[in-house]
Amino acid sequence: MNCPQCNYDGFEERVNDNLTPMKICRQCGLRNEAGSDKWFDGDKEFIPTPMCDKLAKMDTQRLVLHEFLEWLDQQKISLAGYEGHTMYPITKSHEEIVFKFLGIDERVLESERKKLMESIR
Ligand SMILES: [Zn+2]
Numbered sequence: 001m002n003c004p005q006c007n008y009d010g011f012e013e014r015v016n017d018n019l020t021p022m023k024i025c026r027q028c029g030l031r032n033e034a035g036s037d038k039w040f041d042g043d044k045e046f047i048p049t050p051m052c053d054k055l056a057k058m059d060t061q062r063l064v065l066h067e068f069l070e071w072l073d074q075q076k077i078s079l080a081g082y083e084g085h086t087m088y089p090i091t092k093s094h095e096e097i098v099f100k101f102l103g104i105d106e107r108v109l110e111s112e113r114k115k116l117m118e119s120i121r
Pocket residue numbers: 003004005006007008025026027028029030
């Protein structure tokens with residue numbers, strides 16, 4: 001398996017003071033105690049957010065796509081869908097269209113953000 005924080009594939013196996021086996025990432029030091037699905041970075045629990053990370057990496061593309069959709073609006077060009085020979089207007093928001101194109105699941109994104117917020121409290 002790879003480290004959920006840095007994606008590095010290399011762990012040091014150790015036992016802690018209570019003789020619980022632990023895995024420690026050789027690259028970033030993230031650690032996991034056997035029998036637990038939680039990871040810790042120092043004293044702080046690490047909350048994996050793969051969808052947020054994916055979105056963060058696509059920031060530039062996301063901005064360009066938004067600019068493009070806004071430009072279409074300014075040019076009075078609108079998107080339409082069609083079924084057979086019938087066309088219908090696309091009423092989705094720019095964000096919905098951009099997320100769909102980038103493969104970002106908004107519900108997963110929300111649940112990751114919620115978990116992050118709860119971990120801060
Ligand atoms: Zn790591």
